[in-house]
Amino acid sequence: MATRTRIFSFVFMMMSFTVLLGCCCSARIYKVGDSKGWTAKDDVYYAWAETDHKEFHVGDSLIFEYDPIINDVTQVSGALEYELCDYSSPQAVYNTGHDIVTLTEPGFHYFITSNQTQCVLGQKLDVLVIHDPSRPVPPPPPSKILPVGKTYKVGDSEGWKVYDSDFYNKWSEGKQYQVGDTLLFEYANEVNDVYEIIGDLEFITCDPTSPVAVHKTGHDLVRLTEPGVHYFITSQSGYCEAGLKLRVVVGPLAKAVSNPNFPKKMDLSAMERLNNWLQTFKSHH
DSSP states (O other), X not given: OHXXXXXXXXXXXXXXXXXXXXXXXXXXXXXXXXXXXXXXXXXXXXXXXXXXXOOEETTOEEEEEOOTTTOOEEEESSHHHHHHTOOSSOSEEEOSSEEEEEOOSSXXXXXEOSOHHHHHTTOEEEEEEEOOTTSXXXXXXXXXXXXXXXXXETTGGGOSOOOOTTXXXXXXXXXXXXXXXXXXXXXXXXXXXXXXXXXXXXXHHTOOSSOSEEEOSSEEEEEOOSSEEEEEEOOSTTTTTTTOEEEEEEEOOOOOOOOTTSOOOOOHHHHHHHHHHHHHHHHTO
């Protein structure tokens, strides 16, 4: 009897240890920046990642919370893109304002915002992800990676340098921009730039004081990540007023379209009854 009791106690202890091990090894979820969220704060994310000696493992998830009107989460491929706030070739773009990013591969992962002003001010995060074979890896959440769309070179062969009040309006006419498309601005960067601004009034008055993003490389790739109206001007005095500005309307991602109003199949039995009635009517007249 004592032997059976010892065996039962051993089995119970092993089951308890297994449950405890499973709990300890489960994937973790980290809210980036804690209460501060995802915003422009110098060195806050370096300090956040170092706090409590955080260790990020394959299967863990990051939650980014922010205002999607002025920000996004752009995952870039390397340290150089991270340091330069270069979002021109992203691995992924998230823009819901409450993004859950599951870390599915070991190594360094780099996250910035495509709002370059905010990124330069410190809104960027790099994490080193460790692979632990003892920890289960959950399937990643539904992908928020934008599809690869079309690339439009603004102004075609003329580029971003025409001072004609209607040139870019005519260039844009007839084009159907979708989320995921990219605009390429090419110009001499010593005399020009590209400011993305937020409203129609700022566009009309050529007001560059509150840009959403600033581009100055002379070969700027701007990804259209949100549906709606997007406005681009130059901050150079007199150039915008002369016509160096662009307004584009971006449509949402294409979705499968169902047509609930599609005509239903004809009721053949009713049709047959109608034909029979017509034949009877003709035979009596």
